[in-house]
Amino acid sequence: MSSSPTDRHQQIHADLTAALAPLGARVEDLTVTPAGKRRIVRVLVDKDLDSLDLPDETSVIEPLDLDTVGDLTKAISDTLDATDAMGEQPYVLEVSSPGVDRPLTQPRHYRRNIGRLVTVQRPEGGETTGRLVRAGADDFDLRPEGGKPQAGKAGAASVITLGYDAVTKGKVNVEFNRADPADPADSTDMNDTTDTTKEGQH
Structure with a gap:
């Protein structure tokens, strides 16, 4: 058969x-x-x-x-x-x-896009945009563009920690003039x- x-x-x-x-x-x-x-x-x-x-x-x-x-x-x-x-x-x-243009739907998708500017949608509505600076097994950190320094950490911009279950959709924003690969990647998206x-x- x-x-x-x-x-x-x-x-x-x-x-x-x-x-x-x-x-x-x-x-x-x-x-x-x-x-x-x-x-x-x-x-x-x-x-x-x-x-x-x-x-x-x-x-x-x-x-x-x-x-x-x-x-x-x-x-x-x-x-x-x-x-x-x-x-x-x-x-x-x-x-x-x-x-x-590939949607971010799994933790590994976030991990491979460290250094990128990403936008995530929240279940309650609204969007959060920031530089992806960490991606773990359960959550990830975004540093808002132009974020203010953390208290007691001169020069260190504040970060937002979100669980993967706290977002409904994630996407990478296209940037035509990105910085160095290590901070973050130095190639046209x-x-x-x-x-x-x-x-x-x-």
Whole structure:
């Protein structure tokens, strides 16, 4: 008996997760979309933070570079071919890393965006915007832009600590002229997404 699309999707996700784990990466999202006689397989990949053994909750995490995305694309393509997951129908494989337009829905999403200017929505309404300076397992710290120094800590701007359960939505704000990577990242936000495309057929 043939498997359902849902079962097939779950199996592909599991196969790709196993293939990327040794490379220190994870599958953030997976979609398979019909496109005429072909299918488009879109895989969103990111660093597996559990594999990085991070020493703290505040260090900046560099995004995946193009060479790494290329290596991950090959691993994904080889896995799809080896498992015959896509069958006989040709497909186009698109692999990319998260961009700034990706919503912040998990603690790891906040952790990988340390140093960014983010806006979060609160359950009671209203928004809070600030520089993300720490992201832990249960909560995170925002430093409001232009925040006043903390009492007794000259030069240290005040921070707001929020639990993940205290926000309904988070997003990264696009900044065209960001500062140094360590304080925070020194690259244009519009260039954060890297992707590769590859065609496959059995």
